[in-house]
Amino acid sequence: FSPDDVTVVFVLGGPGAGKGTQCARLVAQHGFTHLSAGDLLRAEQERPGSQFGDLIRSYIKDGLIVPMEVTVQLLENAMTDALRTKPKGRFLIDGFPRKMDQAHRFEEAVCPARLVLFYDCNERVMQERLLERGKTSGRADDNAESIRKRFRTFVETSMPVVDYYDKQGKVVKIDATATPDAVFADTQKRLTEKLG
Numbered sequence: 268f269s270p271d272d273v274t275v276v277f278v279l280g281g282p283g284a285g286k287g288t289q290c291a292r293l294v295a296q297h298g299f300t301h302l303s304a305g306d307l308l309r310a311e312q313e314r315p316g317s318q319f320g321d322l323i324r325s326y327i328k329d330g331l332i333v334p335m336e337v338t339v340q341l342l343e344n345a346m347t348d349a350l351r352t353k354p355k356g357r358f359l360i361d362g363f364p365r366k367m368d369q370a371h372r373f374e375e376a377v378c379p380a381r382l383v384l385f386y387d388c389n390e391r392v393m394q395e396r397l398l399e400r401g402k403t404s405g406r407a408d409d410n411a412e413s414i415r416k417r418f419r420t421f422v423e424t425s426m427p428v429v430d431y432y433d434k435q436g437k438v439v440k441i442d443a444t445a446t447p448d449a450v451f452a453d454t455q456k457r458l459t460e461k462l463g
C-alpha cells in the first residue's frame with residue numbers, strides 16, 4: 268500500500284497506562300483501526316505452525332522487546348488486511364514503537380507517524396492496575412516480577428522513543444492517571460486540535 272493512503276498515530280505509554288482502553292474508545296467514536304502490537308504478538312504466539320511462538324512467549328514474560336522484524340511484519344500484514352475494506356485507513360498503532368530500531372524501520376518500510384499520543388502515568392498507579400487485571404486477564408506478564416521487568420524496559424528502552432518524537436514536535440502528552448472518561452475527554456480534545 269502507499270503511505271498516501273494511511274494516517275498513522277502511535278499510541279505510547281507505560282505498561283498499564285491505559286493505551287488499549289483509550290484506543291477502544293477512539294475506534295468506537297472516530298473510526299480508527301486499532302492495531303495493538305502486543306495483541307498481534309500474542310495472537311502470533313498462539314497461531315498453530317508459527318515459528319515464533321516460543322520466542323515471543325519468552326520475550327513477553329521477561330518484558331523484553333521481540334526482535335523488530337517479527338513485529339513490523341505483523342503490523343504491515345494487519346494494515347494491508349484492513350486496507351482491503353477501508354481504502355483510506357486511519358490507524359492507531361498501540362504499544363509500538365517501543366525501541367528506536369523499530370521506529371526507524373517502520374518509518375522506512377511503512378510510513379512516518381502523523382503524531383504520537385503519549386499516556387503519562389506513574390508506576391504506582393500502573394502496577395496497581397496491572398495486578399488487579401492480572402487476577403482475571405490470564406496474561407503471562409501480569410505478575411509482580413514481569414511487571415518490574417516491563418517497567419525497566421519502558422524506562423530504559425521505550426522512553427527514548429517518546430523523546431525522539433517529542434523533539435520532532437509530534438508528541439501529545441496526556442495525563443493518564445484520571446478516570447477513563449476524563450482521559451478520553453482530554454484525548455478527544457487534543458486529537459481534534461491536531462488532526463481536525
Ligand code: UP5
Nearest residue numbers: 282283284285286287288304305327332333362396400447
Ligand atoms: N485502566 C485503564 N485505564 C484506566 C484508568 N484511566 N483508570 C483506572 N483503570 C484503568 O489498561 C490496563 C488496566 O488498567 C486494565 O485493567 C484497564 O481496565 C485499567 P490497558 O488499557 O490494558 O493498558 P495498556 O496501556 O494497554 O496496558 P498493557 O498491559 O497492554 O501495556 P503493555 O505496553 O505492557 O502491553 P503490550 O501488550 O503493549 O505489550 C506486551 C509485551 O509485548 C511487551 O512487554 C513486550 O514484551 C512485547 N512487545 C514487543 O516485544 N514489541 C512491541 O512492539 C510491542 C510489545
Ligand code: MG
Nearest residue numbers: 286287303305
Ligand atoms: Mg495494551
